[in-house]
Amino acid sequence: MLDELINANEKFLRCLDDSPLFALAESGYFSSEKSRKVLLAYLKIWSNEFQKMVMARVVFSQHLEYLELSYHHLKEEYGHNVRLSGEQSWKQEVWDPVLEALGQWFTMKMMTLGDLERIVLVHLVREKASAKFHQHFRPVFFNNDPKGYFQLHAEEDCHHADMGIIILKKTLDQKKEPMNIDLLLQVQRQAWAVIQAFHKHLAQLCLAVS
DSSP, rough: OHHHHHHHHHHHHHHHGGHHHHHHHHTGGGGHHHHHHHHHHOOOOOOHHHHHOOOOOHHHOOOOHHHHHHHHHHHTTTTTHHHHHHHHSSSOOOOHHHHHHHHHHHHHHHSSOOOOHIIIIIIIIIIIHHHHHHHHTTTTTTSOOTTTTHHHHHHHHHHHHHHHHHHHHHHHTTOOSOOOHHHHHHHHHHHHHHHHHHHHHHHHHHTTTT
């Protein structure tokens, strides 16, 4: 059961290799300071929403073990959006309704889904996608990462993804609560669609101000 979920996740993660945002990074598009500043400015919207998501998860977690996981994750993530803000020398505030709505989708799901579905969304999807994102963009910001934001996330996000897999396996092995694999797969599929939409839209935003 869990293998099915993990295998599907790896398939979605491989599909992300075709992201137009990664194509821009590999093409050298972000070699200019202006393009990097634009990326960071819009990325801050996504990062701010991530903070709201992990906080909401703590608030709405129902069982002690899942609450402890949520709180531990929050402690390790808290304030990273501020660190990202510190990377920006371009301080102009930007706002985009699509980026904000895509980020808020995850936060709303923290309020309406169960603990196991939250683990899938946060650890298998958001953290796995984040690890790949920062691995791709770490070379872009290799000499422009004074706060260590990209290095930190390229290294830590894989660990955060594993945290979720470990507790899902424990839940399954101990039969602590029913695991609705069809619901988990549905939530997983929807979440990866949101990630794909985020990549596509952020790439469009970056190209629009070139």
